[in-house]
Each structure stands twice: as structure tokens, then as C-alpha cells.
Amino acid sequence: MSDPSTAEAPLDPVAARMVARVRALMLVGGLTTFIAIAAVLTVIGYRVFRTEGSVRPRDVTAMLPQGARVVAITAAGDRIVVTVDIAGTLEARTFDARTLAPAGSLRFVTEP
Numbered sequence: 001m002s003d004p005s006t007a008e009a010p011l012d013p014v015a016a017r018m019v020a021r022v023r024a025l026m027l028v029g030g031l032t033t034f035i036a037i038a039a040v041l042t043v044i045g046y047r048v049f050r051t052e053g054s055v056r057p058r059d060v061t062a063m064l065p066q067g068a069r070v071v072a073i074t075a076a077g078d079r080i081v082v083t084v085d086i087a088g089t090l091e092a093r094t095f096d097a098r099t100l101a102p103a104g105s106l107r108f109v110t111e112p
């Protein structure tokens with residue numbers, strides 16, 4: 001029992017094409033927004049939940065020989081370099097900056 005005076009009149013072909021075009025543009029804009037939001041949430045989730053380097057030791061004690069003294073400490077990239085004087089011989093000890101685990105050492109001695 002619809003009243004014929006309140007029923008919508010059919011659109012002319014030009015208006016129908018315009019409505020279809022606006023709907024298509026709205027669909028493209030909505031999909032683009034959805035993809036952009038999904039990409040941002042993916043990057044945030046990756047950064048939050050990745051586990052590499054998340055566990056760091058609080059305190060580390062490096063043992064030096066008796067009589068040794070630290071000459072310099074330097075940060076170089078992802079390494080910490082500690083220069084130690086051991087009885088007149090210089091030694092550079094490197095540590096990983098994330099885990100503070102020893103990464104190697106380099107000893108400098110004079111030729112006899």
C-alpha cells in the first residue's frame with residue numbers, strides 16, 4: 001500500500017551514471033583507507049611483538065686481571081669497545097651492545 005506520490009521517480013540515465021560513478025569512487029576510497037590502516041597496524045604489531053633484542057641483562061661484571069686499568073670506553077655501532085692497560089700492554093675488548101656478551105679482543109704488544 002504505497003502511496004504513488006511518495007515513491008521515488010526513476011533517475012534519468014545521466015543522473016544514474018553519475019550516482020554509479022560516485023559509488024565507485026567511494027568504494028575505491030574506502031578500500032584504499034582500509035589497506036592503509038591495515039598496513040599501519042601490521043607495522044605496529046611487528047614492532048611490538050618482535051622478540052630480537054628484547055631481553056637485556058641488567059648488570060654485567062667483566063673480570064680484569066689484577067693490576068689492569070681501563071684506559072677508554074667507546075661505543076662503535078652495535079659494539080662497546082673497552083681499552084684496557086694490562087702491565088703495559090694495551091688490549092681492546094669488544095662487547096655486543098644489546099646483550100653485553102663478549103665479542104672479541106685485540107691485544108697490542110711491541111716487537112722484541
